[in-house]
Amino acid sequence: MVSQLWVNYRASSLSQEVLPWKPWGSWPLHAGDRLPFLTLASTEKSTTTLDLKRGTSFVLVLFCSSEGAADLLLSGLDAAREALEPIAAGPGLEVSMIVDFMLKADATAGDLCSHASSPAASALSLFRVEDSADFKQKFGLKDGIALVRPDGYVGYLEALGMKSQLSSYVRRLTK
Amino acid sequence: MSAEDETKVVVDVLVAGAGPSGLLLANELVRRGAGAGRIKVRVVDAALGPSEHSKALAVQLNSLEIFHDLGVAARALSEGKSLASNTVFAGKGCKQELKIKLDSLPGQSPFPGILVLPQSRTEKILLDNLKSLGGNVEYGTELMGFSNTKDGLVECRLRAGGREFTVLARHLVGTDGAHSAVRHGLGMKFTGHKLEGEFLLADCDIDEEGGGKIFDGTGAVGKIEGGMGGFFPYARDGGASWRAIITRREEDSGAQASLAEVQRALDFLPTKATARSPRWISVFALHSRQVESYGSGTTFLAGDAAHIHSPAGGQGMNLGLADSQNLAWKLAMAVQGCASPGLLDTYSEERHPVGRRILTSTDAVFAGMTSPGVLSRAARGILFSSFGRKRILPILSARAPKVSFLQPSQNKIAIDAFPPST
Numbered sequence: 016m017v018s019q020l021w022v023n024y025r026a027s028s029l030s031q032e033v034l035p036w037k038p039w040g041s042w043p044l045h046a047g048d049r050l051p052f053l054t055l056a057s058t059e060k061s062t063t064t065l066d067l068k069r070g071t072s073f074v075l076v077l078f079c080s081s082e083g084a085a086d087l088l089l090s091g092l093d094a095a096r097e098a099l100e101p102i103a104a105g106p107g108l109e110v111s112m113i114v115d116f117m118l119k120a121d122a123t124a125g126d127l128c129s130h131a132s133s134p135a136a137s138a139l140s141l142f143r144v145e146d147s148a149d150f151k152q153k154f155g156l157k158d159g160i161a162l163v164r165p166d167g168y169v170g171y172l173e174a175l176g177m178k179s180q181l182s183s184y185v186r187r188l189t190k
Numbered sequence: 191m192s193a194e195d196e197t198k199v200v201v202d203v204l205v206a207g208a209g210p211s212g213l214l215l216a217n218e219l220v221r222r223g224a225g226a227g228r229i230k231v232r233v234v235d236a237a238l239g240p241s242e243h244s245k246a247l248a249v250q251l252n253s254l255e256i257f258h259d260l261g262v263a264a265r266a267l268s269e270g271k272s273l274a275s276n277t278v279f280a281g282k283g284c285k286q287e288l289k290i291k292l293d294s295l296p297g298q299s300p301f302p303g304i305l306v307l308p309q310s311r312t313e314k315i316l317l318d319n320l321k322s323l324g325g326n327v328e329y330g331t332e333l334m335g336f337s338n339t340k341d342g343l344v345e346c347r348l349r350a351g352g353r354e355f356t357v358l359a360r361h362l363v364g365t366d367g368a369h370s371a372v373r374h375g376l377g378m379k380f381t382g383h384k385l386e387g388e389f390l391l392a393d394c395d396i397d398e399e400g401g402g403k404i405f406d407g408t409g410a411v412g413k414i415e416g417g418m419g420g421f422f423p424y425a426r427d428g429g430a431s432w433r434a435i436i437t438r439r440e441e442d443s444g445a446q447a448s449l450a451e452v453q454r455a456l457d458f459l460p461t462k463a464t465a466r467s468p469r470w471i472s473v474f475a476l477h478s479r480q481v482e483s484y485g486s487g488t489t490f491l492a493g494d495a496a497h498i499h500s501p502a503g504g505q506g507m508n509l510g511l512a513d514s515q516n517l518a519w520k521l522a523m524a525v526q527g528c529a530s531p532g533l534l535d536t537y538s539e540e541r542h543p544v545g546r547r548i549l550t551s552t553d554a555v556f557a558g559m560t561s562p563g564v565l566s567r568a569a570r571g572i573l574f575s576s577f578g579r580k581r582i583l584p585i586l587s588a589r590a591p592k593v594s595f596l597q598p599s600q601n602k603i604a605i606d607a608f609p610p611s612t
Contacts, residue, residue, distance in 0.1 A: 020251060102528075106522065106526075167259070
């Protein structure tokens with residue numbers, strides 16, 4: 016009667032991650048894991064990561080714990096979208112941002128971006144983590160990006176500040 | 191292509207077998223039609239219509255998440271019954287009693303741990319959804335054989351209503367069960383072994399004297415002569431029902447199954463209960479087998495066609511659904527021309543080890559539950575000790591709220607120590 020939630024594809028050739036060295040222990044979240052379950056709040060209604068990944072597209076999830084990190088992630092979004100173009104043109108791509116800090120009532124991703132007119136930031140859904148401790152425990156990383164496959168598993172995971180391998184990951188999938 | 195070839199139908203994917211795995215695969219492929227291009231899917235099944243048997247009953251949490259993604263979880267939840275707990279009776283006269291809570295995994299998923307839903311209902315839900323997406327199943331259509339063409343297609347020979355015809359498919363997926371014609375056609379070995387003993391499955395009513403002592407709407411598993419007997423409630427059309435899962439006695443092996451065997455198992459439980467009104471009784475020889483590869487290139491296997499194991503823990507159907515979930519998006523990308531040459535190979539790479547693990551662990555659980563050996567008795571002893579209750583059963587029962595709360599890394603250690611499986 017196992018829930019089979021233990022299944023992961025960490026050892027798969029389709030799982031790639033760029034994580035900083037951790038002096039002790041290990042990161043809780045790895046490429047190949049099921050996207051962790053989190054309760055999320057948005058400007059419209061409460062939702063969960065299950066709904067975030069729902070559908071047939073890939074989902075790029077930007078996650079961060081400070082406004083500064085949000086700005087950095089959003090300024091890298093144009094490059095990420097370019098790398099992900101073959102996926103956007105194929106199975107499809109959605110972009111979501113999960114933040115672990117307080118937001119103004121009607122905040123949009125554009126408000127978090129220092130170059131506020133960025134078209135990349137305008138087309139993404141913004142959510143706030145409801146339970147900060149839960150997020151910290153399940154993600155481990157404070158800031159980064161996760162590319163979630165259509166079946167809900169994290170294919171590619173990158174910590175903010177690491178050298179991106181997103182282009183090579185997308186090539187592995189599509190070329 | 192020659193003129194003759196042009197008269198043949200070309201489809202992107204031919205799905206052979208409309209059980210849960212095949213139906214889910216078809217749903218996942220057809221609903222991707224709105225994106226980069228329509229995916230032409232044909233689903234055939236040798237049976238004349240949908241099965242009415244309850245067969246697999248346990249819809250695990252992971253499957254409910256797959257259903258949620260497809261948009262059918264609400265219906266499954268409304269038609270099924272969440273199993274709140276399961277009581278295990280062991281020891282002499284089944285006097286030892288252990289209640290395993292099976293409700294939800296708060297913080298991990300909004301869904302119940304186990305939904306009890308007859309497989310016929312699960313299939314109906316998936317079939318209805320497939321139809322609403324514009325797909326369908328061609329029943330009474332048997333796959334007679336197939337071969338690869340020099341253009342890299344699969345030429346599938348089908349027979350329906352005494353008429354044979356050919357379908358050219360870019361991909362063929364065998365979701366056609368334990369006796370898979372696709373697996374035979376590929377000449378793949380079904381490596382493994384036959385387990386000792388037979389299982390009896392029966393759907394019937396159970397009357398309990400005094401009512402609701404053990405048969406109170408939750409599950410019960412008891413140690414019986416030479417094995418185990420499990421009883422699980424489920425909702426069927428026209429009322430409630432019980433599913434009995436019983437290891438047969440050696441002397442009954444090969445004989446016609448009867449309700450008397452269900453009664454004999456009931457008599458081991460510390461209550462007075464009577465089995466009546468059998469709706470379905472079936473006997474299964476148990477095998478533990480898996481193919482070495484789930485396929486590559488044009489032809490793939492998923493579900494029971496790729497792996498079979500003991501029903502302990504109700505894993506089989508759920509394993510098959512997850513196979514299809516993994517294969518579907520990769521197949522869709524390949525059909526739509528945006529997959530790397532190696533992408534389809536990752537289906538077997540990712541799903542074979544998961545199947546392997548379930549096989550190994552359900553074997554262990556089955557042997558542990560039924561074997562009269564010293565080691566098994568010792569294992570059962572540990573299970574019913576306070577350590578077993580606190581640390582091992584949660585993992586076995588999978589529902590394992592405590593264990594599941596742990597982070598993946600810790601969770602993995604726990605699982606490696608004793609593979610989860612029942």
